Amino acid sequence: MSTPLAPANPCEQALAAWCGRCGGFDAPVTAPVAIAFSGGADSTALLLAAQQRWPGRVVALHVHHGLQAAADGFSAHARAFCATLGVRFEEARVNATHAPRQSPEDAARQARYRALAQLAQQLGAAGVLLGQHADDQAETVLLALSRGAGLPGLAAMPERFERHGTLFGRPLLALPSADLRAWLLAAGHAFVDDPSNDDQRFTRNRIRALLLPAWEASFPGFRPMLARSAAHAAQAQRLLDELATIDLAATGTPPALAALQCLSRERQANALRHWLRGTAGAAASAAQLDALLDQVAACTTRGHRIHLKVASGFVTRDGERLRYAAPI
Incomplete structure (x- = not known):
């Protein structure tokens, strides 16, 4: 009896489509391609797809925020996972403490982008790929609506953009989180879950826990819309x-x-x-x-x-x- 084929990583097709739409990164074919790698489900699936597309060119960039006790565990898992793949691993430790009247999420996000850009530039990388997916995009749109945002806010996250002199790409914006997790579990790939994602003191987490399930119940398949x-x-x-x-x-x-x-x-x-x-x-x-x-x-x-x-x-x-x- 033949062994059943492993399921295909849905990120591979999404990554190929993104490269077709956005042109990938305009750089020599020998330049490293950096992946923002937290060790979570989305960045794990993206890292595996990138390694399949660009074998030998992928570098995993991990940002250690130092904001929670679990951060050392995330770093250790990410480093070990990359070692099993033979993928180069680079880590930056940042101070993501927020300033007065600044949200903790915004402070961590700004510190993360600065660190990713700096690492990518040091490596001569063509750009940095991010693992945000369809659920993240839906959350961003709902957050913008709740704040009465104009078109820039409602446009949510772009597929390709530049920050701190570095190109960034988001090839997974059309993929629901459930699809990524289902594939990882079926393929037997380990990933970590950030416990802070369940903390409903943060607005985005409340949207994820309360609003997205309600929208799904009322409008199945709403994310692409x-x-x-x-x-x-x-x-x-x-x-x-x-x-x-x-x-x-x-x-x-x-x-x-x-x-x-x-x-x-x-x-x-x-x-x-x-x-x-x-x-x-x-x-x-x-x-x-x-x-x-x-x-x-x-x-x-x-x-x-x-x-x-x-x-x-x-x-x-x-x-x-x-x-x-x-x-x-």
């Missing part, structure tokens, strides 16, 4: 960015008040968001942007002063133009 909505939002945002580039070419940078006033209020808002984001990485709240638009409309005399708090800095009037002053 949320992903499609996110893709539509991303496309619309790209068009708005193109329009803002055209309008800022006409107003100048920083924008001239008279030229701004020739635009509709909606186009003013779009251009100002784009200018603030591109100039200082500043994101104005809805209330701040409305107040700024009111001041632009009222600015009809030389003596009209503008000094408005936006994000962590101020938008001011400097002669016939707006200026953004970041905090010192």
Whole structure:
């Protein structure tokens, strides 16, 4: 009797499709391909698929946050797993303590991206692949909706992006977590579960534990639909960015008040968001942007002063133009 074939890793097809859509990473074929490897189910399945696609080129990057007692165990498991595969393992230890008024999740995420980018650059890697999947994308969309986010938030996580001078890719955004775990269990691959994922003090964990099951019960197979909505939002945002580039070419940078006033209020808002984001990485709240638009409309005399708090800095009037002053 013939031995049944092992099930195919669903990540292999997803990775191939992502490379077809996004072009993989534009680098020499000898450059390492880095995988952000926590030892969890999603990054384990991705690491195995990457090793199958690029044998001998894959490097696992592990970030040790030091935020919980289990972190040493995650590191030991990840290192041992890579040793069995013959995959190079690199680890960075970071201080992910959050600042006042900063969420612990945001502090850990920022520290993780900085560490991954630094490791990838030291290795000369073509880029870093991340294991976020369809459930993560659905959680991101629902989180954005709950916060009243605009198109950038509703666009959720992009498939390919650059941060800290390093390219990142997310090839698994169409794959549900259950499919990854089912394959790993069927294939006999070990992985770790982060106990903090069950802590419902964190908003994303409450969405995962409470909202996603309710959506699944009411709308079976909803994840691809949320992903499609996110893709539509991303496309619309790209068009708005193109329009803002055209309008800022006409107003100048920083924008001239008279030229701004020739635009509709909606186009003013779009251009100002784009200018603030591109100039200082500043994101104005809805209330701040409305107040700024009111001041632009009222600015009809030389003596009209503008000094408005936006994000962590101020938008001011400097002669016939707006200026953004970041905090010192």
